[in-house]
Amino acid sequence: MKKAGACDLKTCFLCQFSIPEWIAAVGDHKQHLSYKKNETIFQEGSPVKGIYFLYDGKVKVHKQWGPDKELIVRFAQKGDILGHRGLGSGERLYTVSATALEDTTVCYTDLAFFEASLKVNPQLTLKLMQFYADELQEAERKMRNLVHMDVKSRLADALLDISRLHNDIQFTISRQDLASFAGTTYETIYRNLQEFIQEKLIAVDGKSITILQEKKLKKYITL
Amino acid sequence: MKKAGACDLKTCFLCQFSIPEWIAAVGDHKQHLSYKKNETIFQEGSPVKGIYFLYDGKVKVHKQWGPDKELIVRFAQKGDILGHRGLGSGERLYTVSATALEDTTVCYTDLAFFEASLKVNPQLTLKLMQFYADELQEAERKMRNLVHMDVKSRLADALLDISRLHNDIQFTISRQDLASFAGTTYETIYRNLQEFIQEKLIAVDGKSITILQEKKLKKYITL
DNA sequence: ACAAAAATATGATCTAAATCATATTAAATC
DNA sequence: GATTTAATATGATTTAGATCATATTTTTGT
Numbered sequence: 001m002k003k004a005g006a007c008d009l010k011t012c013f014l015c016q017f018s019i020p021e022w023i024a025a026v027g028d029h030k031q032h033l034s035y036k037k038n039e040t041i042f043q044e045g046s047p048v049k050g051i052y053f054l055y056d057g058k059v060k061v062h063k064q065w066g067p068d069k070e071l072i073v074r075f076a077q078k079g080d081i082l083g084h085r086g087l088g089s090g091e092r093l094y095t096v097s098a099t100a101l102e103d104t105t106v107c108y109t110d111l112a113f114f115e116a117s118l119k120v121n122p123q124l125t126l127k128l129m130q131f132y133a134d135e136l137q138e139a140e141r142k143m144r145n146l147v148h149m150d151v152k153s154r155l156a157d158a159l160l161d162i163s164r165l166h167n168d169i170q171f172t173i174s175r176q177d178l179a180s181f182a183g184t185t186y187e188t189i190y191r192n193l194q195e196f197i198q199e200k201l202i203a204v205d206g207k208s209i210t211i212l213q214e215k216k217l218k219k220y221i222t223l
Numbered sequence: 224m225k226k227a228g229a230c231d232l233k234t235c236f237l238c239q240f241s242i243p244e245w246i247a248a249v250g251d252h253k254q255h256l257s258y259k260k261n262e263t264i265f266q267e268g269s270p271v272k273g274i275y276f277l278y279d280g281k282v283k284v285h286k287q288w289g290p291d292k293e294l295i296v297r298f299a300q301k302g303d304i305l306g307h308r309g310l311g312s313g314e315r316l317y318t319v320s321a322t323a324l325e326d327t328t329v330c331y332t333d334l335a336f337f338e339a340s341l342k343v344n345p346q347l348t349l350k351l352m353q354f355y356a357d358e359l360q361e362a363e364r365k366m367r368n369l370v371h372m373d374v375k376s377r378l379a380d381a382l383l384d385i386s387r388l389h390n391d392i393q394f395t396i397s398r399q400d401l402a403s404f405a406g407t408t409y410e411t412i413y414r415n416l417q418e419f420i421q422e423k424l425i426a427v428d429g430k431s432i433t434i435l436q437e438k439k440l441k442k443y444i445t446l
Numbered sequence: 447a448c449a450a451a452a453a454t455a456t457g458a459t460c461t462a463a464a465t466c467a468t469a470t471t472a473a474a475t476c
Numbered sequence: 477g478a479t480t481t482a483a484t485a486t487g488a489t490t491t492a493g494a495t496c497a498t499a500t501t502t503t504t505g506t
Contacts, residue, residue, distance in 0.1 A: 122342075413455070
């Protein structure tokens with residue numbers, strides 16, 4: 001991680017929903033930081049020091065289980081907020097880790113300043129609340145999927161989800177990350193990807209995946 | 224469902240975090256409603272009309288899957304807010320159902336009034352945001368458990384969770400609800416409960432479950 | 447109080463997906 | 477550019493837990 005130039009004070013969640021008079025204060029307090037591919041931005045279990053806003057790059061938000069198992073909870077990209085799970089009423093420890101999937105730039109605000117921002121900008125609090133509400137809905141939908149859908153359907157859901165995020169039918173992701181996101185193992189993902197390729201619903205070239213038949217993939221989810 | 228007497232304007236989330244000048248408006252707008260055991264308070268997929276606050280009784284918050292499968296996302300009790308998942312930015316449909324597990328009293332506020340309350344009371348918005356943050360953390364923890372823990376550990380977690388909620392080592396719950404909460408089937412719960420009884424970690428008498436050795440149950444979770 | 451419906455109990459069977467094992471290829475790192 | 481390390485490929489084996497089947501008990505509606 002190294003410090004980088006100042007940000008434009010327009011793009012991020014914080015600037016977007018703060019009153020104009022507050023933006024100057026934001027400029028004084030926020031820092032631009034950059035991370036290399038695979039670098040950890042923050043670690044599950046460590047104390048929450050601040051909040052991050054993704055400027056550029058891709059980040060995975062994940063929970064660890066033992067030494068070699070994980071669950072990817074979310075992929076974040078430009079504009080997304082990171083580390084906000086620490087704002088709850090419990091102990092101030094990150095409950096997830098964030099790791100850069102490619103070279104990434106974020107801007108960072110310490111917790112005290114962010115909390116002050118919430119007090120000063122009710123609109124910010126409201127938007128953040130709505131953002132949480134959406135994430136909660138999505139988390140619960142995923143929970144239900146984990147319990148009631150088979151792996152192939154969950155993989156279809158994961159592929160569509162990632163495609164939607166990238167706003168592109170083509171994207172790049174490792175099999176292992178796909179497994180951790182769909183809540184299964186590398187081998188099972190490998191086999192089910194093969195099936196989707198056979199069925200011509202997707203095309204794969206190295207780490208690049210292209211969705212060929214979105215409609216048919218979607219059918220797996222409601223079935 | 225039938226209308227019941229007015230509420231005390233003190234207990235619920237809404238009253239607790241509204242400024243004093245707003246309480247009168249709350250009194251004018253909120254309604255007390257009562258539901259009999261097994262009655263549906265609101266249904267997944269139907270339009271969000273308002274927000275509920277639990278006054279008395281126990282409620283399960285659950286997602287349906289097909290005609291005969293479900294996932295219980297949360298048990299709610301006195302003071303808890305219900306229906307708030309509808310506050311996100313998406314379509315205004317309930318993403319979960321709420322069903323009374325025993326005779327229950329709630330108070331109800333239509334959505335427009337609740338949203339006005341959020342605008343008027345930044346403190347309310349802030350508290351609600353924190354509440355969401357906590358629920359999100361918990362949902363993500365459960366997701367990880369579903370993926371990486373076996374049923375016995377998830378059952379241990381569910382039992383401890385329910386005990387904590389009731390603030391009592393003894394509580395009452397059907398095997399089917401326990402299964403839906405732990406993300407598994409009735410039969411599997413039945414068998415694992417037998418094991419816990421054999422190991423003398425719990426005692427069961429009809430629908431009543433008593434936790435005998437909390438410590439040992441907890442060990443299942445981190446293992 | 448009685449019939450119908452729901453919840454519980456328990457064994458037998460089946461299967462999706464995890465685990466194991468090992469070869470190959472690609473990507474970092476020194 | 478060579479060497480370690482990580483990611484991918486793919487078959488074989490195992491297993492946890494779902495599903496099925498059926499009997500009994502409890503609850504609930506009329």
